[in-house]
Amino acid sequence: MKRHGFRLYRHYLSLSIRSSMQYKSSFWLTMLGQALTTISTLLGVIFMFQRFPEVKGFTLDDVILCAGIVQLQFALAEMWARGFDRFSQIVRLGEYDRILLRPRGKILQVFGSQFELSRIGRIIQGVLMLVYALVRIRLRWDFLRVLTLVNMLIGGTGVFTAICILRAALCFFTLEGLEVMNIFFDGAREHGKYPLNIYGDKFLLFCTVAIPYALVQYYPLLYLLGRRADWFLPFLPLLALWFLIPCLLLFRVGVRHYQSSGS
Amino acid sequence: MIHMQNVVKTYRVARRDSGAKAAFFALFHRKYDLVRALDGLSFDIDAGEIVALLGPNGAGKSTAIKILSGILYPDSGAVECGGFSPARDRMRYTREIGVVFGQRTQLYWDVPVGDSYGLLQDIYDVPEAEFKRNLSELTELLDLKELLRTPARQLSLGQRMRCELAASLLHSPRILFLDEPTIGLDAVSKLAVRQFVKVLNEEKKTTIILTTHDMQDVEALSRRVLMIGKGKLLLDGTLQDIRRDGESLDESLVDFYQGIEGFDGKEE
Numbered sequence: 001m002k003r004h005g006f007r008l009y010r011h012y013l014s015l016s017i018r019s020s021m022q023y024k025s026s027f028w029l030t031m032l033g034q035a036l037t038t039i040s041t042l043l044g045v046i047f048m049f050q051r052f053p054e055v056k057g058f059t060l061d062d063v064i065l066c067a068g069i070v071q072l073q074f075a076l077a078e079m080w081a082r083g084f085d086r087f088s089q090i091v092r093l094g095e096y097d098r099i100l101l102r103p104r105g106k107i108l109q110v111f112g113s114q115f116e117l118s119r120i121g122r123i124i125q126g127v128l129m130l131v132y133a134l135v136r137i138r139l140r141w142d143f144l145r146v147l148t149l150v151n152m153l154i155g156g157t158g159v160f161t162a163i164c165i166l167r168a169a170l171c172f173f174t175l176e177g178l179e180v181m182n183i184f185f186d187g188a189r190e191h192g193k194y195p196l197n198i199y200g201d202k203f204l205l206f207c208t209v210a211i212p213y214a215l216v217q218y219y220p221l222l223y224l225l226g227r228r229a230d231w232f233l234p235f236l237p238l239l240a241l242w243f244l245i246p247c248l249l250l251f252r253v254g255v256r257h258y259q260s261s262g263s
Numbered sequence: 264m265i266h267m268q269n270v271v272k273t274y275r276v277a278r279r280d281s282g283a284k285a286a287f288f289a290l291f292h293r294k295y296d297l298v299r300a301l302d303g304l305s306f307d308i309d310a311g312e313i314v315a316l317l318g319p320n321g322a323g324k325s326t327a328i329k330i331l332s333g334i335l336y337p338d339s340g341a342v343e344c345g346g347f348s349p350a351r352d353r354m355r356y357t358r359e360i361g362v363v364f365g366q367r368t369q370l371y372w373d374v375p376v377g378d379s380y381g382l383l384q385d386i387y388d389v390p391e392a393e394f395k396r397n398l399s400e401l402t403e404l405l406d407l408k409e410l411l412r413t414p415a416r417q418l419s420l421g422q423r424m425r426c427e428l429a430a431s432l433l434h435s436p437r438i439l440f441l442d443e444p445t446i447g448l449d450a451v452s453k454l455a456v457r458q459f460v461k462v463l464n465e466e467k468k469t470t471i472i473l474t475t476h477d478m479q480d481v482e483a484l485s486r487r488v489l490m491i492g493k494g495k496l497l498l499d500g501t502l503q504d505i506r507r508d509g510e511s512l513d514e515s516l517v518d519f520y521q522g523i524e525g526f527d528g529k530e531e
């Protein structure tokens with residue numbers, strides 16, 4: 001069965017994408033909405049820098065670079081892990097019953113259940129922010145810098161995917177308590193765009209060891225900007241992928257609590 | 264073929280008082296109500312039978328189907344279907360069964376039905392030859408030719424139900440579970456579904472377990488009826504055991520339901 005796992009995922013992907021192509025106008029509207037969100041995010045950052053020329057050693061361009069990377073990490077995770085992102089709905093609508101009726105892995109099926117093409121708008125905006133900042137900062141590019149950036153995207157997408165899985169796992173225990181999780185999640189999106197050290201040492205420590213968010217954001221950013229040169233920094237973001245393991249395990253535990261939904 | 268013995272299934276339903284404060288505290292300290300959906304249910308079904316599960320709303324029919332199809336684990340009791348323990352052997356067992364929930368769909372809403380079938384072929388690893396054979400047979404029997412190129416969202420309920428039936432049979436399952444397959448269908452569509460189920464059982468010897476509130480479904484299809492009330496088996500027999508002289512089947516059924524001790528005609 002594992003043999004065809006990848007092929008099956010591609011099949012899911014093509015149906016998902018073709019489904020979303022049916023709604024062209026809503027696709028463009030979503031893109032527009034996303035553009036507005038991004039602009040307001042940027043304005044927030046710019047206003048802040050009108051009052052302070054520097055925030056903890058970071059300039060406006062540095063922060064735009066950071067925000068662009070975070071935006072990409074978030075959007076990539078929401079695009080490909082949409083099934084976990086909207087898992088409470090999957091449970092409520094009884095779609096999870098159907099997943100259990102198929103002779104395939106549950107996690108593969110949840111990933112396959114939806115691919116959110118509309119996140120492409122946020123991705124494009126993230127790339128624009130990134131390019132703008134990189135041009136202004138005039139980094140000297142070398143192989144390790146490129147690798148750092150790529151690893152930040154991989155690791156960051158992994159961390160946010162893990163958080164989606166964590167939220168999904170909680171659906172098995174409580175459907176009401178999710179509201180609180182969502183506040184947490186949206187808060188992370190809102191404040192996660194600044195380099196994490198601006199929130200203080202304790203918070204930075206928490207985001208290093210508990211939720212490895214700083215590993216895909218603050219530390220490799222320092223390397224990218226040439227503030228630190230430790231050899232391990234380009235690889236640090238990949239280490240953050242450990243966070244997927246406890247989240248997947250919790251999902252597996254949650255599965256045992258599944259009790260379907262009335263018809 | 265199918266064996267259920269003393270099966271108990273309890274749902275935990277979060278009790279939630281209204282108000283934001285209560286919602287907040289519910290996060291830390293939750294209270295649950297226990298709903299006993301199956302309360303020592305036992306029955307056996309042989310290969311090749313068509314059996315109807317009957318009972319008032321909330322009796323536990325859908326729960327029984329979910330346990331037999333491996334969606335839910337029973338709290339206690341023994342379940343065995345075709346040599347498997349449904350929930351535990353999910354990966355192998357689900358290849359042997361097809362399941363239709365009349366209230367839900369398993370088709371992609373926005374792509375042609377035929378494309379959903381293609382995905383099912385991949386999911387079940389159905390060999391190309393077998394897939395083609397099954398699909399052309401089902402297309403013939405269920406009159407799907409025009410529908411295969413239509414997205415599911417454009418289908419009428421009756422058309423969709425025919426497509427759902429085909430979708431659950433593409434991998435040649437030995438057992439078919441139908442939970443309210445005729446709900447909401449007009450007379451013509453109901454007849455088509457019944458006719459098809461009958462043929463399937465006679466020609467392929469597929470074992471069929473269905474739930475319905477439509478007595479004509481039962482009359483047309485099943486010799487054997489299992490009556491469930493409050494999660495217990497009340498009767499294992501035929502429609503003749505329920506029918507009373509001088510009454511319609513529906514009236515007899517109402518009498519029967521009212522005879523269920525403490526039955527109040529409402530869902531619990």
Ligand SMILES: Nc1ncnc2c1ncn2[C@@H]1O[C@H](COP(=O)(O)OP(=O)(O)OP(=O)(O)O)[C@@H](O)[C@H]1O
Pocket residue numbers: 259260261262263274275276298299300318319320321322323324325326327530531
């Ligand atoms: N997922 C669930 N969570 C909590 N309680 C449930 C769930 N599913 C069913 N119940 C409860 O379990 C009992 C049995 O429900 P079930 O759906 O099995 O009945 P049913 O015989 O199929 O009824 P109907 O004829 O209305 O479909 C009911 O009291 C119902 O409220």
Ligand SMILES: [Mg+2]
Pocket residue numbers: 263324325326442
């Ligand atoms: Mg039911």
